[in-house]
Amino acid sequence: MPGRTQVLLIQGGGAGVHDDWDDKLFDSLSRELGDAYEVRYPRMPDEDDPGYASWSVVIRREIAALDDGAVVVGHSVGGTILVNMLAERPPERRLGAIVLVAAPFVGAGGWPGGEFEAPYDLGARLPRDVPVHVFHGLRDETAPPSHADLYAGVIPQARLHRLPGRDHQLNNDLSEVATVIGRDAPGATDRRGR
Numbered sequence: 001m002p003g004r005t006q007v008l009l010i011q012g013g014g015a016g017v018h019d020d021w022d023d024k025l026f027d028s029l030s031r032e033l034g035d036a037y038e039v040r041y042p043r044m045p046d047e048d049d050p051g052y053a054s055w056s057v058v059i060r061r062e063i064a065a066l067d068d069g070a071v072v073v074g075h076s077v078g079g080t081i082l083v084n085m086l087a088e089r090p091p092e093r094r095l096g097a098i099v100l101v102a103a104p105f106v107g108a109g110g111w112p113g114g115e116f117e118a119p120y121d122l123g124a125r126l127p128r129d130v131p132v133h134v135f136h137g138l139r140d141e142t143a144p145p146s147h148a149d150l151y152a153g154v155i156p157q158a159r160l161h162r163l164p165g166r167d168h169q170l171n172n173d174l175s176e177v178a179t180v181i182g183r184d185a186p187g188a189t190d191r192r193g194r
Helices: 022-033 052-064 077-088 146-154 175-184
Strands: 005-010 037-040 070-075 095-101 132-137 159-163
Touching: 005 022, 005 052, 005 077, 022 037, 022 070, 022 175, 052 077, 070 077, 070 175, 077 095, 095 175, 132 146, 132 175, 146 159, 159 175
Parallel strands: 005 037, 005 070, 070 095, 095 132, 132 159
Antiparallel strands: none
């Protein structure tokens, strides 16, 4: 369908995540957004051992294939890698929004540092004038809810969405994410394309 807003969903890490876990997030987001959106859900390499170098190459390639105004969504470590990759080098495309879902914060106060530790000025390094949203379930036992606050500290322009009663997978319900995408996507009046 021509004219559909594109959404790129980056999976989290772990054995079988693409087909057995985050596929439910893809289904929820696709259903909630409806026919006015094209949701892409690529398989990341070595999902059981995510690496910044290998994942960022795939994510950059996927973003380069998008239209201007596309929305990028990263779940869990996929969000961590996505946001750090965008800060490292601006994408070739103008993005409609950056959305992190249950993304662990890597650095001081969060998970131990490593190859994708968040810089202190992460927000200043992200593409200008692109809305940034951080969604986190308050019952997340994988990446504690405090990680959302840590992202707010380094991305001051981010809007935080704390979701009571929701786990690391947001209980497989991305309806709030779809509502925000519908509001922020260029030319969108609501998430059903009206």
